[in-house]
Amino acid sequence: MKNSNIITAVLFGFTVLTMAVLFVGLFCFPQAMQFYCGYTERPEAIIPGVLRAYYFVTPPTIVGLGFLCVLLRNLLKEEVFEQKNVTLLRIIGMLAFAASVFCGVFGYRYLPIIICGIAGLFISLILAVLSALFSAACRIKDENDLTV
């Protein structure tokens, strides 16, 4: 197995793990937040706001990570500069943008959530640029493949 494939496989595993953690969090995040507030002696008044932000941000994030898994699987199969990967990158970028907007709307009172939102915005911008690059690379590959 080549080094790049090992890195892609590790990233694939990490993505699946993150998806699983976020999915489990959908069921036990309220208890975890209560434990956190009790442990750090923070006011329980923050719980509803944080929960609202979590429940709005997590679904697009999980779906985005699912698409990322598909993208990483394509890379493992050495299908790199394909139009389907451009579409996947665009979808993941849009989901990251949606998640960052939800962070801003539902978590504007809490600085860590705002920081996450800004990070999501940067990720969506980077993905938009990356998808444009992939699209250009697909066109060049297509021309190269059809040059005899």
Next chain:
Amino acid sequence: MRIVLNLDIMMAKKRISLGELSQRVGITMANLSILKNNKAKAIRFSTLEALCRELDCQPGDLLSYEEGEDE
């Protein structure tokens, strides 16, 4: 507007099969098929030269320009 490769016409004139031409020119049947079906986006001078040599023709006999939408 498109450039059309009249390879099938020239092959019929010279009575040469796709397999034989691919062997003589030194390109794969798949690539020759791309050329024959006008799916190619570009052709190398070396390929054109080999085709002209084997079909005993000029580049202008192989290539023509047609009005219409690009595929």
